[in-house]
Amino acid sequence: MRKVLQPLLLVLVLALIPYVGVTYGKLDYLFGIIIPYTAVAILVLGMLWRLIDWVRRPVPFRIPTTCGQEKSLDWVKTNPLESPSNPFMAALRMLSEVLFFRSLFRNTKAELHGGPKLVYGSHKWLWLGGLAFHWSLLIIVVRHARFFMETMPMPIQMIDSFDRFLDVTVPAFYLTDAIALAAITFLVARRLSDEKMRLLSLSTDYFPLFLIGGIALAGISMRYVTKVNIMPVKSLTMTLASFGFTAPEPIGALFYVHLFLVCVLLVYVPFSKLLHMGGIFLSPTRNLPNDSRAKRHVNPWNPDIKFRTYAEYEDEFREKMKKAGLPVDKQ
C-alpha cells in the first residue's frame, strides 16, 4: 500500500502548497506568473532535449515487429499495415498506434483451466480505458484554448460544443470531464485489483494518475461547484498567452491549486514515464518498414570484424578435405 499512499499523499501536499501560499502568503504572482512560465519552459526545453537525445542515437538495425504477411511473391496476399513494405505504410502503422492504440487492441487475457490448459479471452478493457483517458485529456486540453484566445477557431469551437451536447447543467456539462474521471478511476482500480498489476506497478505509475485526477477534480469543482469568477481567470490566461507580466487580480485559491498541479505535471513529463508520448514515435519496432531484404539498411557504426576466412579454414582442414574428395583452393 505504501506504493499507492505515498503518491496520493504527495499530490495532496502539492495541492496544499498553492492553497496555503495564496490564502496566507498572498503569493498570487508567484503561482500565477512565475511558476507557470518556469514550468512551460522546463517542459519545452526538457522535451526538446529528450527528443534530440533520442534522435541523435542511431538505429543500427531495421527491426520492425512483423505482425502480418510480408511483401514477397506477387500472388501472396500481404498485410501492408502490419508488415509495411514502404515508409508511407510504416507511417500509417505508427499513426494507428498513436491514434487508436492498435497493439493494445489485440490484448488478450490468459487463464489456466483444468487439463491443464491455457485459454485466451479477448480483453479490450485496457484498450478502451486507455483510449478514453488519452482522448478525453486531449479534448480537454484543446478546449482550454478558449482561455488563451480572444476568439476560438472554428474546429476548437466544434469540439467544445460537441463535448457539451449533454446540455443538462449550468454551466453546460462537459462529457470529457466525466470520461476522464471514469477512466482514471478505472486505470487506478485496474492496478489495484489484479495481483500481477499490484506487483509490477511502481509509485511512479500511481503518481501521474493521482496528479491528473487532482487537476481534473480541481477544475471540475471550479466550474460546477464553486463557480469561479471567470473574468480574472481569463485575464490571467490572456496575460500568459501574450507573455505578459501583469499581476493577476484576485481569483481564489482553488484555481491556483488547479494551475499549480498542471505546472507540476508539465515539469514532470520530460523526466518520467510520461515521456512515452514522444517515445512511441521513435520505436524502431513500429516506425520502420519491413523491407530490410529488399533495401539495405545502413548502420553508421558498423564495426570492422575479423572473421575466420575460408583460406584459414582450408589451411586447418586441407588434408582431411583432400582425402574426402572435397575441392581445395591450394594443393
Add this chain to the structure above:
Amino acid sequence: MSKYAPKTEELKKEFEEKKPRLLKGKFDGMDWWDIPVEFRDGNWCFPAKPEVLDELHFPNPRKWAATDKDWQLPANWEKTIRDGMKDRLKRFRSFKVFMDSCVRCGACADKCHFFLGTGDPKNMPVMRAELVRSIYRQDVNAFARVLTKFSGSRKLTPEVIKEWHMYFHQCTECRRCSVFCPMGIDTAEITMMARELLNLIGVNNNWILAPVANCNRTGNHLGIEPHTFEQNIMSLVDDIEEVTGVRVNPTFNRKGAEILFITPSGDVFGDPGVYTMMGYLLLFHHIGLDYTISTYASEGGNFGTFTSNEMMKKLNAKMYHEAKRLGVKWILGGECGHMWRVVHQYMATMNGPADFLQEPVSPITGTKFTNAKATKMVHIAEFTADLIKHNKLKLDPKRNDHLRTTFHDSCNVARGMGMFEEPRYILNKVCNVFHEMPENTIREQTFCCGSGSGLNAEEFMDIRMRGGFPRASAVAHVREKHKVDSLVTICAIDRASLTPLMRYWNPGVSVYGLHELVGNALIMDGEKKRTEDLRENDMAGFEEDDDE
C-alpha cells in the same frame, strides 16, 4: 525423462492447484525486488567452459556454477557493466527508447510463454525489462538515485547480476510481448543487450558459447569437420535411395554453381532434422537445380545472435564470403528460425552490400524475388511455394495421408520477417489433413517452443518444459478436436526441442519439417514404388501388397 525436469504429472498437479491463477506463490505486500533469486536443478544452463572462452578471447574464464555463492566476477565488474550499458544506450536508439517509454500498463504480462509456464512474476516481460531499467534509472535520474523505492531504482549488486543471468536466460527473444506492447517495446532487444553485458564479465551459457566457438572454427555449431559433414550428407543420400530408389547427387564447395544452399547444421546431424534435409535434396534433384553446399559456411543458424552483435556479424560473414569465393549468383536458405531473423533484418546491414551477387531469380520459373534484391538470399519456403504455384513439382499429397498435421509458426520467421502464407500454401499442397491451432497461438501470436535463443540445454529441462507449455497446450487442443498427430515446423531448433516437449506433454505427436513432407509427396523420375515415408514409416494406402 530428464532428471532435470519434474514428472509431467507433478507439473500438471502444480497447474491444477493454482488455476485459474497464473502467478505461482503469494506476493501481496511485496516489492518485486525483494523476491529472492533461487537457482536449482533444471533452471540454469551450465556456464561456458574456460577453454571455450579462451578460444573466443572472451573475458573471465573460470570454473563456476550458478548455484555457487561467489560467482568470481572480475575486478571492477560494476564499472564494466555501467560503462557497457552507457555505450549500448549510445549505439542503440531502441535500447534507450525502450528504457524510457514503458508505462507498465501490463499488457505484456501474460503474453510470455515463460511467465505462463512458470508463474514467476519476474518472467512478465515488463518485469524482465525492469530488472535493467531499475539500474538504468540510477544513472540517468538524480531523483531516482535518492527516491529509490518511489521510482523503482536500485543499486547494482552481485544479486542483480544473478537475477539478470536467471531471467535473461528465461527469455527466448521470441518477441511475442512486442506484438502487444502499445509502445512497441521489444524485450528481445533488451535481452540481447543484457546478454552482451553479462558476457563482458564472464556470466554466460555453455550451450550458446560452445556452438559459437565451433561455428567459428569448423563452420557449424556442432563442430563437424568438412569430411564428416560431407560423409553425413552422403549417408542421407544412401537413405534416400533406399526409400525412393533415386540417387540424388549433391555437390560440395563447388565453384561456379548457380546457387549456394545454406541450412542449419541440425538438419545435417540431428533427428528429426535429417529428414528435412532429405526433403531438400529430393526437391533439388526433382527440379534439376544447379546448387552446391558449403562445408565452410555450413551453418544457417547463428548463436552469435545470442551473444553479441559483433559475434553475430563475425559468424554471419561466412555466408557472403563463401558465396563470393564460389561465384554463385545468389543464396538459398533452409528452414530455420533465428537464422532468418539474422538474414532478414541484419545480414545486409552487417556484411553487405552483396553487390558481387545477383538479384535472385528462380532458374525454374523465372520468378524474380524482388523482396530479396538487396540481401540476395531467398527462403526455401518462398522458393518452393513459387515452384508449386507454377506447377513445377509433381506431388502426391496422399503420400502424407498417414499424418494429420498442424503448423507451428517459428517466432523469428513470424515476428522478425513476416512469413506466414508460403509455408501454409506448401503444406496444403503436400498433405490432405491440416488443422490450425487456436488463433491466439499462431501467426504473429505464435508461441515459442520454450528452448529458443540457445536454451536448448538438457540441464535446463524444467524451464524448457514449462516454457513450452503454451505451445503444447495449443497442440493438445487440436489433437483432441481433430486427432492431429504431426506438428510441422520450419525451424531447426523447433525440430530439436518440440520433440521432447511433445513427449512430455502430448505423447504420440511427432515433429516434422515442412520439406520433409514435401520430400514425401514428391513423385520422383525413376523412383521405385513408394510404400514408406522418409522416416521409413509406412504410408497409408500404399502398402506393399496393395495393387490399387
